[in-house]
């Protein structure tokens with residue numbers, strides 16, 4: 001039970017079918033929950049487990065669920081939505097769970113939906129995950145056949161419909177209120193908050209949106225208890241975490257480790273360290289919208305509080321490595337271009353500011369930068385800070401930029417001084 | 426005219442949403458699956474069917490990058506232009522593909538065989554650089570294998 005999320009995943013073999021999943025103990029947690037018939041107690045268990053959201057923001061899952069008005073006070077239908085839109089550059093963890101063990105996600109979805117007494121659930125899946133689409137639709141069909149979904153689930157009196165929605169592109173759909181607009185057949189523009197989705201969500205009804213990895217933890221918590229779940233972790237956050245590494249390391253990949261494993265352990269033991277001839281210069285710890293950490297911060301523990309204390313965010317827990325043969329300015333330009341292109345265009349600082357940043361970075365990279373460009377870049381990291389925009393896209397976009405301006409200041413200066421990118425041949 | 430087959434598929438999707446318009450993205454994807462892209466005429470008919478105005482449905486259709494409002498080639502290549510693939514050398518690979526096909530990102534070959542599009546992170550960064558052709562994912566192809574891969578799509 002060291003790797004509860006991935007224990008039944010056999011890469012290259014296809015996901016376990018419902019029989020194999022059941023033999024390994026699958027859908028036992030669901031039966032337990034339905035027998036106990038105590039949604040409030042279930043939410044308390046998830047709170048006690050210290051499970052925090054794996055979609056990037058790290059919000060405590062049980063607490064989020066508790067915001068849904070209980071019982072008759074809620075307007076029905078209540079919705080439970082799985083965010084399977086995974087598009088954060090550098091992030092490839094939900095893919096493994098979706099392709100490798102869809103029944104774990106479905107069981108978690110039914111249990112989560114039961115906790116908030118939801119009537120309808122959706123899995124919101126990005127279109128490019130074609131293999132995941134196949135594995136999830138098949139698994140959903142099997143779960144219906146077994147009576148785990150649909151009317152009067154296993155004779156409990158509880159009913160739930162689960163639909164798979166495949167999206168049509170755009171990174172912003174992963175932002176939970178943009179996702180709701182996408183599901184309503186609108187342009188995926190984030191909504192002003194408050195009101196928050198647990199009270200006013202899809203079609204104005206109470207709605208919970210959770211990440212795939214978050215929800216895959218739920219059957220594990222129910223089956224083994226909150227205490228055992230907390231013990232899986234080396235930090236105050238419960239459970240294990242899927243950590244990933246991409247970039248010029250020997251073995252890029254994904255590993256399920258105790259929450260709070262150090263960067264060193266992930267990078268050196270699991271990813272095999274840097275490729276020969278490459279030196280580590282920086283680490284983006286949790287997907288494109290997290291601050292760079294320096295090459296000497298290897299002993300930072302990868303849990304929410306520790307990474308925050310080190311000056312960045314755990315985000316999605318999938319690291320992107322900057323090596324010494326890659327230009328840091330070029331890397332930040334790639335990131336900012338991405339965010340500029342994916343901006344939904346609703347708020348001015350994001351719509352106008354990000355393309356401006358991209359143009360400045362492009363000029364610096366092309367050897368046309370001026371010393372005062374760095375001040376403009378720095379000022380923007382404040383102008384696009386949290387509170388100035390409707391959603392977290394713009395604040396996330398400037399996180400790697402602001403840290404790069406400090407960590408790699410000399411590299412920026414050199415581009416401007418020498419009127420060229422020192423990395424370009 | 427929307428075909429009976431398209432209408433049946435769209436109807437099945439609409440049942441999954443509280444209001445009809447909720448199914449409009451699935452509906453757009455359905456006609457695109459059958460016709461390759463969504464023309465103004467198709468959009469207008471679909472809007473009528475969904476009880477939306479063409480302007481409303483049009484504004485939805487232009488938001489999502491995988492809904493095509495212009496004809497595309499028989500095969501669509503989605504090239505990941507995000508950060509891990511950039512670090513791992515997508516630049517050179519893309520240059521090779523552009524030269525090989527004689528088109529730039531955003532264009533379609535003259536014979537209508539390939540459309541080449543930039544895409545956000547394809548969620549396979551451990552296999553970077555990554556691209557997709559239709560619904561198939563390819564991780565870290567070198568210049569020789571990419572030529573063979575492309576030859577497989579006629």
Ligand SMILES: Cc1cc2nc3c(=O)[nH]c(=O)nc-3n(C[C@H](O)[C@H](O)[C@H](O)COP(=O)(O)O)c2cc1C
Pocket residue numbers: 052053054055056057058059061083084085086087088171172173174175176177209210211212214215391392393
């Ligand atoms: C621009 C943007 C993109 C996001 N994309 C995703 C995504 O693809 N998947 C995801 O789970 N969360 C994404 N999020 C976070 C969601 O808004 C939300 O916090 C999350 O789905 C909640 O689930 P959790 O509490 O289980 O983490 C994104 C947020 C922002 C601002």
Ligand code: SF4
Pocket residue numbers: 172189190342343344345346347348350351389390391392393394395
């Ligand atoms: S910050 Fe950017 S992406 Fe978010 S709502 Fe504003 S314009 Fe849209």
Ligand code: FES
Pocket residue numbers: 089090091505506507508509510511545546547548549550553554555
């Ligand atoms: S950055 Fe290319 S697949 Fe993730």
